[in-house]
Amino acid sequence: NAGVTQTPKFQVLKTGQSMTLQCAQDMNHEYMSWYRQDPGMGLRLIHYSVGAGITDQGEVPNGYNVSRSTTEDFPLRLLSAAPSQTSVYFCASSYSGRGYGYTFGSGTRLTVV
Amino acid sequence: GQQVMQIPQYQHVQEGEDFTTYCNSSTTLSNIQWYKQRPGGHPVFLIQLVKSGEVKKQKRLTFQFGEAKKNSSLHITATQTTDVGTYFCAMSEGGGSNYKLTFGKGTLLTVNP
Numbered sequence: 001n002a003g004v005t006q007t008p009k010f011q012v013l014k015t016g017q018s019m020t021l022q023c024a025q026d027m028n029h030e031y032m033s034w035y036r037q038d039p040g041m042g043l044r045l046i047h048y049s050v051g052a053g054i055t056d057q058g059e060v061p062n063g064y065n066v067s068r069s070t071t072e073d074f075p076l077r078l079l080s081a082a083p084s085q086t087s088v089y090f091c092a093s094s095y096s097g098r099g100y101g102y103t104f105g106s107g108t109r110l111t112v113v
Numbered sequence: 114g115q116q117v118m119q120i121p122q123y124q125h126v127q128e129g130e131d132f133t134t135y136c137n138s139s140t141t142l143s144n145i146q147w148y149k150q151r152p153g154g155h156p157v158f159l160i161q162l163v164k165s166g167e168v169k170k171q172k173r174l175t176f177q178f179g180e181a182k183k184n185s186s187l188h189i190t191a192t193q194t195t196d197v198g199t200y201f202c203a204m205s206e207g208g209g210s211n212y213k214l215t216f217g218k219g220t221l222l223t224v225n226p
Binding site for chain 1: 119144146148154155156157158159160161163201203211212213214215217218219
């Protein structure tokens with residue numbers, strides 16, 4: 001069991017560039033989410049998914065797209081990177097139902113210059 | 114959307130002292146989760162509380178859910194240097210299922226040996 005795997009671990013982008021942050025889980029979890037973490041702001045939900053083919057927006061979705069074509073994968077796309085998107089990004093997954101917490105990936109540290 | 118306020122933002126203690134962090138919501142919560150994030154690491158699920166007045170213990174950690182299900186606390190007895198990190202509470206929407214988890218801003222605990 002690899003858990004939740006995020007790639008890359010570090011990335012530097014120029015303003016206006018696009019990229020995809022990869023997230024994969026091998027636990028057959030129904031739920032998957034993307035968070036960004038900024039100093040003093042805690043973890044803010046970007047997008048989430050309750051199953052393959054179903055996604056919805058979180059608290060800070062602007063500038064990001066997601067899709068969930070399989071249970072295992074939940075990539076996050078930055079359409080046109082901006083310095084305000086400099087952050088640490090975490091992908092997380094969970095079983096549905098009560099009692100289950102989210103398993104987080106190790107994160108992607110993104111810098112937009 | 115729903116928000117959960119977490120206090121204090123920072124807490125510095127001497128090793129052996131106790132520590133408590135609090136989460137408060139203006140609305141009734143279906144459940145609350147607690148996570149710990151070590152410096153430079155990713156959040157790790159600690160526990161979920163569901164029932165009004167629920168108290169759960171994990172070694173030196175005691176978790177409580179208020180009678181009105183609007184507040185929760187995490188208490189650490191006799192802190193150790195291994196307790197260093199940020200403790201987050203998180204609430205979910207969806208009638209008990211945690212498909213959309215909203216985090217508090219966290220309490221950063223530092224421990225002086």
